[in-house]
Amino acid sequence: MPDIEEVIRLHSPAKINLMLSVHGQREDGYHDLTSLMAGLDFGDELAVRLSDVDSLECTDPDLPTGPDNLVLQAAALFRRRAGLSSGFSFCLNKRIPVGAGLGGGSGNAATALLAMNRLSGDVLSMDELFDSAKELGSDCPFFIDGKPSLLRGRGEIVKSLPAEISKQLEGQRLLLFKPNFAVSTAWAYGHMRSLRSSDVYEPETVAASRLEGFFDGGALEDLLANNFERVVGLKFPAITLILEDLRRMGVPCLLSGSGSCCFALLDQSAASAEEIGACVRDAWGNAVFFIETSICGTKT
Numbered sequence: 001m002p003d004i005e006e007v008i009r010l011h012s013p014a015k016i017n018l019m020l021s022v023h024g025q026r027e028d029g030y031h032d033l034t035s036l037m038a039g040l041d042f043g044d045e046l047a048v049r050l051s052d053v054d055s056l057e058c059t060d061p062d063l064p065t066g067p068d069n070l071v072l073q074a075a076a077l078f079r080r081r082a083g084l085s086s087g088f089s090f091c092l093n094k095r096i097p098v099g100a101g102l103g104g105g106s107g108n109a110a111t112a113l114l115a116m117n118r119l120s121g122d123v124l125s126m127d128e129l130f131d132s133a134k135e136l137g138s139d140c141p142f143f144i145d146g147k148p149s150l151l152r153g154r155g156e157i158v159k160s161l162p163a164e165i166s167k168q169l170e171g172q173r174l175l176l177f178k179p180n181f182a183v184s185t186a187w188a189y190g191h192m193r194s195l196r197s198s199d200v201y202e203p204e205t206v207a208a209s210r211l212e213g214f215f216d217g218g219a220l221e222d223l224l225a226n227n228f229e230r231v232v233g234l235k236f237p238a239i240t241l242i243l244e245d246l247r248r249m250g251v252p253c254l255l256s257g258s259g260s261c262c263f264a265l266l267d268q269s270a271a272s273a274e275e276i277g278a279c280v281r282d283a284w285g286n287a288v289f290f291i292e293t294s295i296c297g298t299k300t
């Protein structure tokens with residue numbers, strides 16, 4: 001019988017897409033993609049305990065904590081799948097900005113599944129958790145394991161990277177910087193479609209050969225590509241301008257997911273974190289979200 005006072009606290013990591021290649025829309029409305037995704041040391045913290053009913057508190061007063069929140073959707077789904085009648089009480093220390101392309105909500109939902117399962121005596125297998133995550137959102141399954149992975153399909157087909165590639169990525173230092181506005185993922189995909197131009201998509205073969213180059217020992221900066229960058233940049237040129245400036249300075253950088261957060265690789269950069277920070281603040285103002293973090297290995 002689980003201890004009802006027991007509280008589980010888990011790191012709920014942010015993610016970046018080191019490569020995101022969108023190939024085109026499918027019949028079900030989703031888009032097929034190939035992506036190399038990595039979890040970060042930076043993230044939220046989720047505390048969970050058993051309770052009579054489901055509830056969610058969040059340190060960010062702007063975040064909706066009603067039934068639409070993916071954490072509470074994860075709780076309802078978990079209870080159904082595990083055949084439980086009890087509820088869960090969640091406390092979310094929110095640090096990951098919303099609408100950033102950092103997978104905050106998806107990561108919270110997957111972390112909630114892991115925590116609820118642990119509190120309930122591991123009633124669901126890892127495969128069942130992974131399957132539940134698929135139902136919650138395209139990016140959610142990645143966070144069940146959280147290791148750097150290759151994603152395909154609509155994002156729900158997750159494959160571990162070869163061990164030596166994972167090892168190479170773990171600990172990679174990077175900067176995250178986000179302008180003072182959010183981008184909705186659904187909007188970004190819709191905007192991509194509305195451009196009605198075949199060159200907004202990238203053929204699978206192009207993504208495959210870029211990945212092959214990296215797996216064969218190519219530089220990480222040559223992997224960085226995201227075809228949301230141009231699409232989102234058409235509406236939000238502030239993103240394009242900063243990324244162009246940084247690239248001129250010799251800084252490998254990219255939009256993460258559908259944005260609006262961007263990242264820069266530190267160890268491969270010709271500029272220091274301070275110089276990059278100065279450039280970002282000069283363009284976007286002093287109140288900008290700007291932090292240093294690293295790619296993490298396994299989920300803790």
Ligand code: C5P
Binds near residue numbers: 030033136138139155
């Ligand atoms: O799967 P998820 O609910 O996180 O996706 C949010 C929205 O992003 C979807 O409703 C869909 O409009 C779009 N999407 C897509 N193709 C993907 C992933 C997401 O069109 N591969």
